Amino acid sequence: MFTGINEVDWAALRHAYGSAEDVPGMLRGLASADRAERDTALDGMYGAVHHQGDVYDSTLACVPFLFALVGREEVPDRAGIVELLVSIGGGDDGAETLSGAYAMARTAVRAGAQVFVRLAGDPDAGVRRAAAGAVVRFLDEPATVLGLLRERLMVERDDAVLLALTEGLGLFVRRHPGRAAAALDLLTAQSAPPYGPGLRIAALGQLAGCAPDRLPDDLVGTVVRLLRDRSERRPTRPCDRDRPETDTLVGRLRRLRPSDEEGSQLLRTLHTALDDRVDDRIGLLCGQLTSPDPVDRCNAVWMSTGLFREWRADHTEPVALIGAQLGEDEDRLRDAAVTVLADLFELAAPAADPLDTLVTSRPDLWVRQWTRGTPTLGGPLKALARTGDPRAVPVLAEVLAGPVVPGDLGQVIRHLGRAAAPLAPAFRHRLARIPLDSPDVHERALTVLPALEALHDRECVPGVLRLLLGIPEEARLRDAVVANAVRTLGAIGSSAHEAVPALRGLLECDSAIAAADALWSVEGDAEAVLPVLLRELTGGTPHRRRAAADVLARLGPAARPALPGLRPLTESGTVWERTSAACAVWRITGAPDTVLAVLRSAWAENPHTRATIAGCIAAMGPKGTPLHDLPRAELASARRHRTSSGGFGSHDVFADEQLLRVCREALGGG
The missing domain is CATH 1.25.10.10 (Leucine-rich Repeat Variant)
Structure with a gap:
């Protein structure tokens, strides 16, 4: 497994925290008979060698040894090593655009892709599950890949591996659209009887993402029935509880997994694929939230956050159903509902009664x-x-x-x-x-x-x-x-x-x-404050110049002496500085023509500026008419304004609702 490891000059290589001289110890730790040592080694690989998805020269040097490890059946927990290889190779669908060290890593993993073909039939179900997606991602032989997926679907008996193979079919369709017909036929067949409910939901989730025309007309009703059928059949979660816990990142993540991780992934995949089909997603959530199974309801509560944070809609029914979970005895379900409701602010009003009951009683x-x-x-x-x-x-x-x-x-x-x-x-x-x-x-x-x-x-x-x-x-x-x-x-x-x-x-x-x-x-008293604001406007930092411009905007026409300092800032390279300066110029002069282009470009460039710009439009009354198309388009959009900026924050829904309120004010709607 480690032939040649001592011939690598690890001390000359680097990882996230400096010299990679400790990497051989991590690699050997992955093969240890001791669970805690293996978890610690995997922690080190993700924490240093592949830190936050980064690729270093030491990462590339590890790839041959990782392949050697997964090829030896006596090595425990090989599934985790396969997942590490997939991540190093750039496992995401868009990974073909990788460059530099990331492209080299992908090439290195692709070079060993035949190993994944063998692992697809490995005695360890966890390894087979991890290998299913790896084959699709890294083996550039579409006919071979599709044949392997079809073969494994016929002989596989482990439900988790079957789900991974189904996900692999969906990925195959996206990666090889010209050869997708046979894969779509397989997915369509799996979405109907006699296949089990979990596999059918998985197939529907993949079809929703790549062939929505093949979905049943009553998609929501079908999925809700399948979900309940699956819940009735689902056994108690096995056994990681019988394995000793380790005080490592890997161990902590294992403990934080949903009690029904598989079900959570199935429904999350479907919700993601449905994307802007908001009515279907709300109906699906309501079906999940009324399931007799508290595990299904808990998964639904957490899943709702993506819908609420991304889409504007009438969320009254799912919010009320989340509120209904507050009366449950299960701490996990109640705590999930509280966390989601707290981030909805005013939108949580349909759950106010059960919130009040919980507050009063506890x-x-x-x-x-x-x-x-x-x-x-x-x-x-x-x-x-x-x-x-x-x-x-x-x-x-x-x-x-x-x-x-x-x-x-x-x-x-x-x-x-x-x-x-x-x-x-x-x-x-x-x-x-x-x-x-x-x-x-x-x-x-x-x-x-x-x-x-x-x-x-x-x-x-x-x-x-x-x-x-x-x-x-x-x-x-x-x-x-x-x-x-x-x-x-x-x-x-x-x-x-x-x-x-x-x-x-x-x-x-x-x-x-x-x-x-x-x-x-x-x-x-403008005379008292203007000297201070003019000083900051011309000599301060970008942050202070913006703050000064915001105050000058409040002064309105009384701040006319500041115009020579404000106008150059409307051409600043910083979008926030341009926005504040342009709003100030408009509110001081009452003439929008000179800053319309600035505000339009800022609105499009950075969605976070929109509340400020909409506030300026509202403050200008009828003079804001030349920009009324901006708040009008915002109010017509179903997607929340911060969605495209990447990531989510606990105040995103609140900020978006505030923006909508200001947009209505700008258009005279109060």
């Missing part, structure tokens, strides 16, 4: 304690408050009266609007009790100030000034505390007039822009 879930760091609001209470439901207010008052205030309480308050007003006295009391010389002054302040800012509480001004003027220079995160205090005063506006001297005193420090913004809100 005070132990009001606050979440962490091993390290500040406690935070518990998921059920946070989710209820984020819907804007006033029933959260009395509970938050009890939390606020406790010994420790959750660190995120101030951020959550803003979603309750005026309903949270009764909490203001308690927040003021907390603010007054913050000892300015305490080492945790920043933690306490950054919890209370955002709440008072959201509440626009006029009576908190003395307390905010006490903190602003008294916090020690050496205090940790002092700048953040000052910035929050200044924003709070600005949110209060003219009622914070006694803060004017303090705000003027900050016009020459790092918080100058925030102070100028607040000062404008409090007293509306």
